[in-house]
Amino acid sequence: MHAPEQDTILSVKNLSVHFGRYAKPAVDGVSFDLKAERLGIVGESGSGKSTLGRAVMRLLPPIGRVTADTLTFDGMNVLAAKEKQMRSLRGNSMALIMQDPRYSLNPVLPIGKQVAEAAILHLNVGKTEAYKMAATMLERVRIADIERTMKLYPHQISGGMGQRVMIAMMLLAKPRMVIADEPTSALDVSVRGDVLKLLDELVRENNAGLMLISHDIRMVAAFCERIMVMYKGRVVETLTSLEEAKHPYTRGLIAAMPDLKAPVRRLKTLDRNAIDAVEVRP
């Protein structure tokens, strides 16, 4: 068997996103390769991290123009692909997990039906088989009392449970790449760790690539092998651990977080002038 870790799943070179007639790009010349690994993307709101995630899946509204030298997923040119081809990819081999399960689950369908629907759509199976697969998958994400839960509607379950249902739904088709966009920021601290561990376990099992998008740099660092730090649409730094951080923006982000183990009297805030001074580019 060949070593699948070496395969590049997603290759991005010089990707930019422009919105409408704005001359300033929301994502500005980003390049990276994703293998079967966990890549974290960190930045403030408005840094372009979510736009990048959506651009890769071609999920931006028509007003967002994506340009790139290369954007290939599993050897296929994503930019040239027809919408029909993209639809067969999304959910099947690339999956997106969004922030808040309250908005991303369909409120008028029972949980079981939604998860089974994913199986019917992507795996070409019959209804009975799909429900069976949904039940197995829900068991995998450690949902207790599956019989009962499958009949519940999204508003009847908690946020942590909703996010686990979302993970079950997205990973049912064993995608090659999972983009998790702030998967835990709507959740309580006490369930955050569980959801992350679960996501990691399932992604590893499928030997897939995970892009974890978050503003919580410490969480990302604890979880990912590589961290890409974005500021104003650009990647300012790629790190493997927080200690290597050199860019003032990355250091600012780390210092801005209160740390349980290292108390400070005053939190440091970002010195935006210093960051912009480093970031001057023609």
Place this chain on the structure above:
Amino acid sequence: MIDVQDLSVSFGSGASAKQVVKGVSFSVTKGETLGIVGESGCGKSTVLRSLAGLDRHWTGKVSLSGTEVDKVRTREQMLLTQMVFQDPYGSIHPRHRISRILAEPIRAMDRGKGWDMVAPALEQVGLPTAFADRFPHQLSGGQRQRVAIARALMLEPEIILLDEPTSALDVSVQAEVLNLLADLKEARNLTYVLVSHDLSVIAHMCDRVLVMKAGVFVDELTKDDLYQGRTHHDYSRMLFEASAL
């Protein structure tokens, strides 16, 4: 400053009644910051709403600044506390200009028109006075939360109740807001009660922390306990480990 004896809150009536807060007692001295931490649904926000006078179906005894308050507050009792909510998008009127939002408490309490107090209030939370003519949607989340804090300070209360004041904000903006709260507390000798599920925020801000679970306080931690990682209850240890990811 705050003294709460045997506070209970139930929702619903008869057989379907659910007791959310189960006879809690605590007190906060002047100038102290008390943190209440716990997972969603444990009743921490309900305690705060009862203190603020927003919920009126509690039982027990609540004293603020040495006076026992009624369930339906008198005007004097309302002046004692102010609250800052989690979501700055929801807690500010979307179609009022910032000046009107800030003047509202003054006018509601019949203390004049309040327009002349808008500029100093904005300056005090570090916003330019030109923001007075803007609408909330023209401000960022952090700026909006600053407006909410400025509004809470308009009537010069001694107690500020903070319900997850930074959980809707980015880390970098969170640091700015937490610093602002610390500065204001020092300048005005305020007393804070801060509710959050983020233990690192609580540990940064608070002198003392109460850990709440299913309507009761299961643990009390001092600042020192938090830094040493000392806990006295299984549940607070679990919370602690989840936060120190």
